[in-house]
Amino acid sequence: MDKNVVLHAEGMNKIYPGTKALDNVSYDVLKGKVNVLIGENGAGKSTLMKLIAGIEQPTSGKMYMDGEEVAFKDTTEARAKGIGIIHQELSLFPNLNVYQNIFMGREQTTGRFKLDNKTHIAETNRVLEKLEHVMDPQTLAGDLRVGQQQMIEIARNFLQDDLKILIMDEPTSSLSEQEVEVLFRLMREFTEAGIAIVYISHRLEEIMRIGDNVTILRDGKYVARAEVKDIDVPWIVQQMVGEGKSYPKKDREIEWSKREKVLEVKNLTLPKSGGGYLLDNVNFNLKRGEILGIYGLMGAGRTEIFECIMGLRPEHTGEIYKDGKLLEIKSLRGQIDNGFAIVPEDRQAEGLVQTLSIGKNISLSSLEDYTKAGFIVKKKEDEQIDRQIKDIMIKVADKDLPILSLSGGNQQKVVIGKGILTNPDILLLDEPSRGIDIGAKTEVFDIINQYAERGVSILVISSELKEIVSIADRVIVLSNGVKTGEFVHEEVSEDQLVLSSYKGHGTKKSLKEN
Known part of the structure; x- marks a missing residue:
């Protein structure tokens, strides 16, 4: 490995049921640099970072640090190798105070069992002062505004000993402009000390300002890598979008103004x-x-x-x-x-009742249309279900089969059909x-x-x-x-x-x- 490469990921693949989130991605994290990772929703950015941080394990592929192969079963093993991560989604305990959140999982003790809260409080004050975000360490995390909670998330990683790589997934999403300025100054202090930062952000102006190099993923695949000084925003957008074939657009000649x-x-x-x-x-x-x-x-x-x-x-x-x-x-x-009718994003959790049949799922939102004197008129319900199955071409042998017997696409049609049956x-x-x-x-x-x-x-x-x-x-x-x-x-x-x-x-x- 190049001495400037603190971590090399080779041929990383991650497969979830029905989805290949990462497809043979290789990636270098350079020492003392802000390594920007960018791509559309679902490009694989966060998945790759979770593999590096030990949150998840790759389906296949290898990672190397200091010339040796490494594999992390969890975040504790990754942290032991000097890898920290600041998540996009806050992971604080709202019922614990500031210093308890910062030292969660790395508590100091006096003797064998007693927590050294004096040290916890002193170290918390020190790191928060460095972040220019002084607050009472005894304050409950749940009582803080989102920007303050984000700073606590950041502070947890700034206390990590022997930090080599700090992954920052959308760290500025909840911060004010002043807080962003403080964070950027500290990031440069880190890189000057030789720490590598992997930076994910949806703000292109931030990327061009703070980044040293940019790697772009698209549809789970590696697309391009370049030095920030050599590129501009249009280049980034072009690499993210690509030249892929679009779905055929319906020609709808309509005078919308009328x-x-x-x-x-x-x-x-x-x-x-x-x-x-x-x-x-x-x-x-x-x-x-x-x-x-x-x-x-x-x-x-x-x-x-x-x-x-x-x-x-x-x-x-x-x-x-x-x-x-x-x-x-x-x-x-x-x-x-x-x-109004809604088809939710998570069809399994919010769109379907998995213990019911296909037909019952379709009619669920419009049951009152098939009732008489408080009882369901089955003939009327069946007629509407059959009409809807035919209308939106749900491929089903028997509407009384369990909903989970259908493919994902046909389950989605059921959720759409359920909404349409309310005549929205x-x-x-x-x-x-x-x-x-x-x-x-x-x-x-x-x-x-x-x-x-x-x-x-x-x-x-x-x-x-x-x-x-x-x-x-x-x-x-x-x-x-x-x-x-x-x-x-x-x-x-x-x-x-x-x-x-x-x-x-x-x-x-x-x-x-x-």
């Missing part, structure tokens, strides 16, 4: 626990028969929009109008009665093609287009650029809970969506309202 608005969302705001916002004054509208795409990176606020609309986030503020009437959103059931005016689809093969994806897209042609208005969230470009008539883009772009028809392109999704709050552009 279509009425069926949904209007004004100043939708959703506070974040601990401070800040998951959604910050988001505005958009939806027209009859339109397919409106919502694009953004993880944590952008896409799913939260659906949750607010469907009554799952009563703490939200702002106004939501349907057909010009201001809605009083009280519950999910109430929103179904108001003409507005259909919300959260990652409708996740975890299904290309053939099933094409069929799902056909269903979406079919119902849009019938006048159903559709909001669709997708992490797949090519999918959302092909399916949507119009796309809005979110970044950190803020609407950063809106593109209509011929304006919708992969490059535009990526650039908008990587914008920070300070680079928000004026938007074209439609």
Whole structure:
């Protein structure tokens, strides 16, 4: 190994059921450098970092440090080799105080059994002072705002002895500009001391400022690597997007200016626990028969929009109008009665009842349509189930079979069919093609287009650029809970969506309202 390479990963593969998250990826972490790792949602960035940090183990592939092969069964073994990780998702214990969280798993003792809390508190004060984030070490983590919790997550790793590699997965997502400046200064102190930093961020301006080199992944594969001084933002976007074949786009010649608005969302705001916002004054509208795409990176606020609309986030503020009437959103059931239906992102946990049959899953949300005097009229229910199975082409031998007897694609059709049977005016689809093969994806897209042609208005969230470009008539883009772009028809392109999704709050552009 090159003496400047502190860790070399060779041919890393990670396979989950139905998904190859990493495909033969090789990666070098350079000593004393900020090694940026970037890619779209699902590119494999976090998966690769979890393998390096011992959180998960590779399906195949090898890693080397100091010329020797290493393998980590857990984070403790990785930490013993000098590898620390700051997670994108906070992993603090809200019922423990600041110093207890910082020293969790590395407690100091006096004698054999007594915790040395005097040292814990002194070291906590020292590291927080270095982070310019002084606070009472006795404060419960759950009482801190999100930015403060993020600093505690960072402080845990700054105390690690013999640190060689520090992985930072979206560390600035909850920090203020001042806090980001402090973090960047400390990162440079680390690299000057020879520590390697692996940095994942969705903020391109940060990458160009703090990074030394950039490695790009796409669809679980290695794409390119370059020195930051030799590249620019358009080069990064091009490498992330690639030249892959898009899904065929339906030619829908419609005079949208003459279509009425069926949904209007004004100043939708959703506070974040601990401070800040998951959604910050988001505005958009939806027209009859339109397919409106919502694009953004993880944590952008896409799913939260659906949750607010469907009554799952009563703490939200702002106004939501349907057909010009201001809605009083009280519950999910109430929103179904108001003409909304949702297909959730996690079909197994939120979309299906796995102990029920295929038919019962389809009719579950519309049971009151088949009841008389409190009893289900089975003949009427069966007629509607059979019609729905035929209408959206669910491949099933018998509707009374268990739902888990179906393929992933057909399970997804069941979830869509369940929503459609409520006769919605507005259909919300959260990652409708996740975890299904290309053939099933094409069929799902056909269903979406079919119902849009019938006048159903559709909001669709997708992490797949090519999918959302092909399916949507119009796309809005979110970044950190803020609407950063809106593109209509011929304006919708992969490059535009990526650039908008990587914008920070300070680079928000004026938007074209439609």
